[in-house]
Amino acid sequence: MHDIKYIRENPDAFDAALAKRGADAVAQDLLALDEQGRALKTELQNGQARRNEASKAIGKAKGQGDEETAQALMAEVAALKSKMPDLEEQERALSGRLQNALAILPNLPADDVPVGADEEDNVETGRWGEPRHFAFDPKEHSDIGPALGLDFETAAEMSGARFAFLRGPMAKLQRALGQFMLDQQTTVNGYEECAPPLLVRDEAVFGVGQLPKFAEDMFQTTDGRWLIPTAEVSLTNSVRGQILDEAQLPIRLTALTPCFRSEAGSAGRDTKGLIRQHQFEKVELVTIAHPDKSAEEHERMVGAAESILRALELPYRKMLLCAGDMGAAARKTFDLEVWLPGQDSYREISSISNCGEFQGRRMNARFRPEGEEKGTRFVHTLNGSGLAVGRTLVAIVENYQQADGSVTIPPVLIPYMGGIDKLEPM
Known part of the structure; x- marks a missing residue:
């Protein structure tokens, strides 16, 4: 707004x-x-x-x-x-x-956001890790996954396209990833764990900028509520209509939730595999920040997302999005793109945005500066993936695949896998 x-x-x-x-x-x-x-x-x-x-x-x-x-x-x-x-x-x-x-207007881009129309104009600002060299031709996760418990056919029978039914070791890996990410963001990166509602009312999705313009991207229930496209909606709206004390800022929140997206307008894109699903899990990061500190918080949040990729030893690059490729609510966005050897390309695994006061104004979320009895200012809000669980699972399957169709488990995940260090074809 x-x-x-x-x-x-x-x-x-x-x-x-x-x-x-x-x-x-x-x-x-x-x-x-x-x-x-x-x-x-x-x-x-x-x-x-x-x-x-x-x-x-x-x-x-x-x-x-x-x-x-x-x-x-x-x-x-x-x-x-x-x-x-x-x-x-x-x-x-x-x-x-x-x-x-x-x-219906988008946020204004920050001054240092590059001019551009789409992802071709994004600017790479850094890389971490070296892509692994395979002694065989690496496969895509959609080719490796079925033998490991990634069942698209059963999901399609009951739900249609863009759903997956995870079984056995693959389901265990998804659970392990979500728990590891949540532990990392709470115990190491200082975010407060939350378990928010998955169904929200109009004012909540309006507050983050999804309504009125992007209703077709979401699923609505028969009683008018919306299934959250990301926990950003619930976490950010936790301060809607409030006047906070300056001393309460920053408020750093995280949640592991299912997310639901209609993927309107994405026909023909990523139809194979887990990259673009109607239902997926994600660890979301949200910060309610002082306006003078939001740029600093943005860098901190990017680092929190990067820490997951580094712990999993997954090569990635950091991209500063151009104005034409940013989400409507964002003022400035960094994407983290993980290397997928099966696709021979980097793919987005986290998008971390500073929204400035855009959402704070829509939610009427303010804070009272210290020493002032009457004056208030709108809070700044930030959000990012820390990380998308399904896409991280894809990255592990493709980067840790073996010639025999098995997938080794990154060392940091083995405790979360009950000691299992390899996924074997079922």
């Missing part, structure tokens, strides 16, 4: 920032609505003031025996009373139009 006051004072800069995302200039249209609404508000205030003034004058005129003036004033008050509801309705309608127009 955007501050109309900022747009009034910086219309050209606002449009220029939207242009970095490939969006049309809208400042003048927004300001026209704003001006109409402010004019109506002024007319309402003037009418109310005049009605009060005239009402007082009626008694005075009657007290002086001036019935003619009293009648004229009464007629004026009646006319104002008759006119006011219509003006109030017009003002509400204009205010609603302005809020709706603001609500």
